[in-house]
Amino acid sequence: MSSFDALQAIGWPLSADAPAPEGASGPEAQWRELMAAHPQARPARVVEQHRSGYIVADGPDTGFPVESLPEWQRPPGYRKGTVTIDQRPGVGDWLLIEGKKAVALLPRRTTIKRGAAGEHYQQQLIAANVDTVFVVCGLDADFNPRRIERYLLLVRGGGVEPVVVLTKADQAEAADADEAMSTLVELAAQGVAVRAVNAKDPASVATLNEWLGPGRTAVLVGSSGAGKSTLTNTLLGIEKMKTGEVREHDSRGRHTTTHRALIPLPSGACLIDTPGMRELKPTGEEDVAENFSDIEALAEQCRFRDCKHAKEPGCAVRAAIEAGKLDPQRFANYLKLSDEVAGAANKLANRRAQKADEKVQGKALNKRLDEKYGRH
Structure with missing residues (x-):
């Protein structure tokens, strides 16, 4: 696999060595300008974000730590030259790197953000450069139309297509599943796709394939225990993500996913799994x-x-x-x-x-x- 094909396999959108169309603007035109300004640098995508730094990849089977720019590590407001939390790289972002040192953050095509916890106003990046957000909700005691509406508010605010995925269809009574689907009729009327799946069944999960074509990036969001990690494992075809049992009395689970991670899928798409989020504040x-x-x-x-x-x-x-x-x-x-x-x-x-x-x-x-x- 060539270096360009490897980049495309993790969502790189630009054509190989193709010049920007005359008069082009927007993030991808800015990417070309930054790449021209750093001729020795190469692009890499953030696949994991940790407190100590970032793991990036320049292909589907690579992953290595990269040295951050100083302003990405200083506390916000520390001194002139620092950046806010949402302006620092997150999973899905593209960086320009020289060796194993980051030299620039490429502008984002799309973002998913939320208001950060605390009294002071801040925005927190959930994922960047994504095409689709799968809002995952279980067809059990986890089902909450109001929380789905809140997720959709945040997703659409970042310019990303939302898809509501109702998991645990195999565990729900037929009447319960029908009732849940009927409560989401307002969303379907607004053009929001709704799919009910058994997250453990590849044939059932295949209904999501239309959003998982080559070069596309999707992110899973939802509460703990909704089945995001199970869904990820089924899409991968292997047991890569740790899964856990949920409590019987409220169908809530532990945070089996502890950090955001970007994973290439066999379909050629990339999937970002996220920890369950209990607080969803608008920006x-x-x-x-x-x-x-x-x-x-x-x-x-x-x-x-x-x-x-x-x-x-x-x-x-x-x-x-x-x-x-x-x-x-x-x-x-x-x-x-x-x-x-x-x-x-x-x-x-x-x-x-x-x-x-x-x-x-x-x-x-x-x-x-x-x-x-x-x-x-």
């Missing part, structure tokens, strides 16, 4: 209306443009709930997520304004120092 960049277009369409039919959908006369949203056409829990989640996104967007705006002010103050300080000491 403030999500579009609530896109994820709840059915409710937005109803709101347009309300008598009053500023209808709060509470007790106002002529409220089409309340009428749909009373007629059984809109799930009241879905509407409640819509209101909750709208408030969370608005709050996060306000924090994001404040942070950007603070950074802009610090930049202006820094320039003013440098100007005064130049004038005082005659620096040029």
